[in-house]
Amino acid sequence: MKRRFLNFGILILALLLTFSLDAQRLQHSIRKVVIDAGHGGKDPGALGKRSKEKDIVLEIALKTGKYIEENMRDVEVIYTRRTDVFVELFRRAQVANESKADLFISIHCNGSRSLEPQGTETFVMGLHKNQENLEVAKKENAAILLEEDYQAVYDGFNPNSPEAHIIFSLYQNAYLEQSLDFSKRVQEQFRNRVKLYDRGVKQAGFLVLYKIAMPGVLIETGFLSNTKDEALLISNEGQSYIASAIYRAFKEYKECVEKAGQVQHLAKTTPEPEKPAPQPIDPKSSPTGTIVFRVQFFSSSTDKPLTAPEFAKLKSVKKYLHQGMYKFTAGDEKNLEAAIRLKDEMIKKGHKDAFVVAFINEVRLPVDVAVQILQQRK
Ligand SMILES: [Zn+2]
Structure with a gap:
């Protein structure tokens, strides 16, 4: 695969x-x-x-x-x-x-x-x-x-x-x-x-x-x-x-x-093509920031330390707070392809609900928008 x-x-x-x-x-x-x-x-x-x-x-x-x-x-x-x-x-x-x-x-x-x-x-x-x-x-x-x-x-x-x-x-x-x-x-x-x-x-x-x-x-x-x-x-x-x-x-x-x-x-x-919908990028973040892709595998209403034993075998675990929930991610990938590979591995290892998320300057943004920004920079 x-x-x-x-x-x-x-x-x-x-x-x-x-x-x-x-x-x-x-x-x-x-x-x-x-x-x-x-x-x-x-x-x-x-x-x-x-x-x-x-x-x-x-x-x-x-x-x-x-x-x-x-x-x-x-x-x-x-x-x-x-x-x-x-x-x-x-x-x-x-x-x-x-x-x-x-x-x-x-x-x-x-x-x-x-x-x-x-x-x-x-x-x-x-x-x-x-x-x-x-x-x-x-x-x-x-x-x-x-x-x-x-x-x-x-x-x-x-x-x-x-x-x-x-x-x-x-x-x-x-x-x-x-x-x-x-x-x-x-x-x-x-x-x-x-x-x-x-x-x-x-x-x-x-x-x-x-x-x-x-x-x-x-x-x-x-x-x-x-x-x-x-x-x-x-x-x-x-x-x-x-x-x-x-x-x-x-x-x-x-x-x-x-x-x-x-x-x-x-x-x-011909008339102008469809104008792209405004993208929900956080205004506080800049499109010139660092984009990373991570795999979100767990969320909880109570906090957990990143040193918790269940995270030990995972790659660079991080957490962020979103809508009152602590969300835990693994990986720090520069491109979507690498994040998808990591996600597939994690699903195989039992994290069945794992999915890819993207961040710009540590602010979450939609994965497709992140990919679009990276494309524009090429
Ligand atoms: Zn059809």
């Missing part, structure tokens, strides 16, 4: 290099689009009261493709599935890369434990700005648990580990600008033409997007857990509205790319 995680890191570095070279390539025309209906076969995806995600997204995908085929004779539509079959996530990216497509559109439905959340959101590959976005990616990436030998195929990636998602989503997306441009258009169409609740354009680490060598998005067309959304998503009319909105966004995007003649122009003609 440790080895695999290292391999995963090396793979990401290799991808960074390949994709930054690829970014030099300009796109002048849109001739091929991959439409990816999420899930399928043994993987039903999110479940509604009356529906399964895999069935709805297949209908929407086929309808979207049909609009494009009927109205744009110069565009070839490639589907990752046309029937109710299971397709591995890596295979979906492979289909797109082998066909040298110009755009990848993955279609999904959301689900929540609460009945309340509703509306549409479109994701591009990147670091999640909040827990909610991370949860969407974790849920969609969990599809690999149904694949054979997923640990080997995805280089040790663990879809349940929040830290793994952070490292993974730091991969530089060479097509971020174009992907954001298309996402904005999709959400605009949903909002203005179909009157769907717009949850915005977001970023998170999706396995299905990370190996594609072209702009790509993952569209969450609504919540099957929400009664109103589900009613729309299972109706033939609702599916047609959603498909035609995606089609119109695609048409606009294609026209824009082709009119501009080169991709750089998009930056000037």
